[in-house]
Amino acid sequence: MKKIKWGIMATGNIAHSFAKAMKAVDNAELYAVASRNIDKAKAFADEFDAEKYYGSYDELVKDSEIDVIYIATPMQSHYNDIKLCLNNGKNVLCEKTVTLNSKQFEECVSIARDKNLFLMEAMWMKFQPVFNKVHQWIRQDKIGDIKVIECNFFTLPKYDPENRIYSNKLGGGALLDLGVYPLSFATSFLGFDFKEINTNAFIGETNIDENSSYDLIYNNAYARLSSGFNIESQNPAFIIGTKGSIKLDNWFFQAQKAWIRNKNNDIVEEIHLPFDSNGYEYEIRHVNDCLNKGIKNSPIVPVEDTLKILNIMDFCRKQWNLVFEEE
Numbered sequence: 001m002k003k004i005k006w007g008i009m010a011t012g013n014i015a016h017s018f019a020k021a022m023k024a025v026d027n028a029e030l031y032a033v034a035s036r037n038i039d040k041a042k043a044f045a046d047e048f049d050a051e052k053y054y055g056s057y058d059e060l061v062k063d064s065e066i067d068v069i070y071i072a073t074p075m076q077s078h079y080n081d082i083k084l085c086l087n088n089g090k091n092v093l094c095e096k097t098v099t100l101n102s103k104q105f106e107e108c109v110s111i112a113r114d115k116n117l118f119l120m121e122a123m124w125m126k127f128q129p130v131f132n133k134v135h136q137w138i139r140q141d142k143i144g145d146i147k148v149i150e151c152n153f154f155t156l157p158k159y160d161p162e163n164r165i166y167s168n169k170l171g172g173g174a175l176l177d178l179g180v181y182p183l184s185f186a187t188s189f190l191g192f193d194f195k196e197i198n199t200n201a202f203i204g205e206t207n208i209d210e211n212s213s214y215d216l217i218y219n220n221a222y223a224r225l226s227s228g229f230n231i232e233s234q235n236p237a238f239i240i241g242t243k244g245s246i247k248l249d250n251w252f253f254q255a256q257k258a259w260i261r262n263k264n265n266d267i268v269e270e271i272h273l274p275f276d277s278n279g280y281e282y283e284i285r286h287v288n289d290c291l292n293k294g295i296k297n298s299p300i301v302p303v304e305d306t307l308k309i310l311n312i313m314d315f316c317r318k319q320w321n322l323v324f325e326e327e
């Protein structure tokens with residue numbers, strides 16, 4: 001397998017976690033990094049042994065050695081950053097939520113298709129061992145037909161209107177920052193053939209949803225989903241079926257443990273599958289694999305599913321009259 005040369009765009013929190021995980025991937029090389037500030041780029045390159053560093057994103061995308069760029073900028077910037085990469089012939093892995101709305105992503109997908117390039121949202125949850133084991137349990141009919149999924153993602157950050165999560169200008173809000181996980185989780189089990197979305201939100205002073213709920217109602221099942229910046233929660237997830245239930249451990253989107261209970265509430269099976277590194281290594285391996293095999297649309301996080309999630313988000317925000325400045 002060819003070694004894939006990665007470029008990282010931006011040097012914030014998640015870029016650091018991603019770069020750490022790359023050390024656990026044999027056929028990945030953190031080749032270059034770019035920041036809007038050359039000193040930050042150099043410090044990042046020094047910390048993670050990147051060969052090249054750039055003081056602008058424009059320089060990064062022009063480096064002909066790079067196979068794929070990981071975009072780790074704030075939400076409102078993704079649309080332009082993805083286009084910048086694609087238009088310079090670079091494959092893209094872009095952080096969640098991939099763009100502010102479905103229209104922006106449709107345009108990006110169209111460019112990727114025209115240029116025959118790889119494009120994927122970095123929905124790292126879907127590559128993790130426990131998430132995949134739970135899907136196997138469902139296929140093995142361990143809990144019967146799924147009737148209810150309960151999945152919430154709450155945090156209690158310090159209120160700071162300047163922080164990207166509270167900023168309308170930077171594409172903040174609980175739905176895009178956190179809700180993308182409950183939505184991706186539930187639809188991975190129940191699909192997109194729901195008949196109704198029931199949604200509510202509390203819009204705060206900075207004009208973003210500080211908390212929101214978006215229940216998906218199917219013919220024979222429902223998913224109770226919500227997210228917010230107003231509760232300290234451990235965020236486990238539950239899948240309840242006709243024969244039993246599954247609990248994914250706290251922080252379900254990075255759970256390393258899960259349990260099956262029967263109808264008497266007895267634990268009948270449990271798994272503990274620790275990460276090799278910090279959990280981002282699995283998506284990196286997948287992207288490397290796709291690139292080595294010439295696959296342009298991930299079979300695990302296909303652009304079609306990402307678009308469907310964005311459509312749900314568009315629908316919810318329409319109900320709440322919430323528009324981002326950058327749309």
Ligand SMILES: NC(=O)c1ccc[n+]([C@@H]2O[C@H](COP(=O)([O-])OP(=O)(O)OC[C@H]3O[C@@H](n4cnc5c(N)ncnc54)[C@H](OP(=O)(O)O)[C@@H]3O)[C@@H](O)[C@H]2O)c1
Binds near residue numbers: 011012035075164
């Ligand atoms: N997958 C996950 O587990 C996970 C976790 C956290 C966040 N995320 C996602 O990752 C993205 C970045 O989140 P983060 O927590 O890493 O954010 P962050 O710490 O604020 O870092 C964002 C970086 O983007 C760059 N940037 C470009 N334009 C900017 C602007 N106008 N304002 C501020 N920064 C700007 C900056 O890097 P330079 O100064 O170096 O250019 C900054 O350090 C978001 O889309 C978020 O949803 C994913």
